[in-house]
Amino acid sequence: MKTHIVQVITELEPAGAERVLADLSLELKKRNYAVSVVSLQSEPEVKTILNILRAENIPVYCLNVTKLTPWRIFRLRKIIKDIKRNNVSSPLIVHSHLMHANLACRIVKISDFKFPLINTVHIAEKRGSHFLFFLMDKLSYRFCDICTAVSKSAAKWHALKLGISPDSIKITYNGINFPKKISIENRKTLLKSWGLEKCKKLIGSVGRLDYQKGYDLFFKILPDLSKKIPENEIWGVVILGEGKQRSTLEAIEKTVPPNIKVIMPGYREDAAECIGAFDLFVMPSRYEGFSLTLIEAASSGIPLLISDEADAMEEIVKYAKNWQKTNFTNITKTTEKLIELLRKAPEDNDICNLSVAKMTDAYLNIYNSLLLLPQKY
Template sequence: MTARYAPAARPPRALHVITGLGTGGAERQLRALLRCLPVACDVVTLTNPGVVARELRADGVRVAHLGMAGNGDTSAALRLARLIRRGRYDLVHTHLYRACVYGRVAARLAGVRAVVATEHSLGQDRIEGRALNPANLALYLATERFGAATVAVSGAVAGRLRALGVPERRIHVVPNGIEPARFRFDAAARRAVRGRLGLPGHAVVVGGVGRLVPGKRFDVLLRALARLPEHVWLVLAGAGPERASLDALAVRLGVARRVVFAGDVGDVAGVLSALDVFVSPSAEETFGLAVVEALAAGLPVLHVTCPAVDELPRGEAPGARRTGASPGELAGALGAELALGVRRLPVPRAVERYGMGQAADRLLGVYRAVRRAAGTAGWPGTCGVAGATGVTEAFGALGPVGPVAVPGGGAAEWTREGVSG
């Protein structure tokens, strides 16, 4: 009698869909997550395959650029659905407003029922920089029903989702995570980065990290700098539409020579090592990832609001102090901090709480729940250790996915550099 064997089941695979891959909190969070998440993952960016796309490829993650022409490019949903079908993905995970809207529709068209969205950028009246007007809200809620779960990165975001009408049963709180060892203070990196940025040896350096957009309120930080002594310099790491206006404001305030716009930087950890105080002047945040990274670097932190700190038990982030939102209040808080002298602080317990291992484990729990609800198999075991190896090492080299037929765009095929053809 001949023995019969069932073929080995292939590991489940996920596709992450994100609006863009320039330097931003959601984009950097995705890269850090994929380094730890023990699931074979590919990434599609609708637009802007920027700095983080290059970093993901260097990590061994396959990244495709969908080439979406704009918000009205509805054919993008069809192209994405074709890619999902041909890739035989078991789960689709979307990030940021446009990717959530188009990605959930595309997954439904492709027949994938296990669809997770992470809400990174939901404010009280704006979402990913756009107003939450009736039209945008209606589109968001209509497509949210195509998903199985919506992940909130903080309790504050979960509350906003409930207020918008997202059902409680579909909301899961999974705080952002970081890899603490990557942000540990490095004296050699401090010297190298300060030299590269042209910071004088005597300078005490205040800094912020984030997109140069109005909501980050870096203009308030510039106005606060104008009230501080001449030896205090400011470094802003990030790019965005406000760069020219911030540059002009620095000139008008007479502080231009003390301000360094570092632009999009891949080495955020090096920049944090170069700073002496970190400031987050945003009046509204969804999590405050940059604040946690700064705490991991041992920096004193001033923040106007930060759910990552505000939602913790008291005393878990002693290096972070809340300040008022006006230029005068911020300048006063900076003056008081600088009077304590340049120093590095012990890494607080808050950083351990937000380790990427914990974030990956929680997210795997969401993945299992939505796959069970969809009637499909489970997922691999939890990450367990922050900084675990990437999916290429964990599962072996990913096989080819293409060719992917792209309506109106010929044939495309996955490569390590993106989608060709």
């Protein structure tokens, strides 16, 4: 009797929560579970996640829900009902990810029928515009059977916004498939392709180009850092990712002195392997959940400089040897820490607990406990 797991998410763009869903779905299928995936939005432009799922013959449904067509979430009701009808003798669990999907699944559950529902909080959402969503979350919270969060800080923040105990939210850390180490030859080739082969030091990051990630704060530090670079040296800065803030960042980039070369090559599927080419990884995020790219950076062994604004990062870097945190609005202090960390060599870090296999084990324990609970509503 094969348990069927329906994974529901807001969208399938190649970002952190979406990667977690894909890795979890593939690992579940490998372990002989049936898996389907539902995205509230339409097919994304960048189809990396979509293609990974379809390559493994995992059914993917895109509901094309928009602000003007919110009723399309009830297509989810039909999908779940059809799966139940076609697998009458098999247990079914619905696992949703991110706030919009969590709310959609609760609405569907309230509307008609019972199914075990697990909601996962992926981020400590601190945008003021989400007040209404937190209110809806609070009012409908009792309709999820189990709520999990990907970090203690995300659980604490979410509980605070809902007025519930953080202990009522289970912590399940994200995991990664560890990237292979980059070779010296491949590093040279990569730097040449970026036009950075003459750079003495390389500072890098991976993430969406948007307000949350704080790259605008980091770029404003570069003129001060420029003054500390030895004469006749050029240093490089690489941000791998794409997003709405590109034009803003490009405008700030024009103010950076010529002894720092900044490039933003866009999204890369092999970004995890590229991290090993950096001398230092920076993460200036204003808020985070449990960053996959920070786990990947820790696995590479390079020094890490993280923001003190996102508590979840410390739950990751505790596995690393060379790291510091800083307030990226403090230009002088951050520059000092950048220089200090750039003097350090990479070291091996033991992060085996942050693997996809460990993450899947944790979710399976929750799924199994969920099947034993009496169904509400």
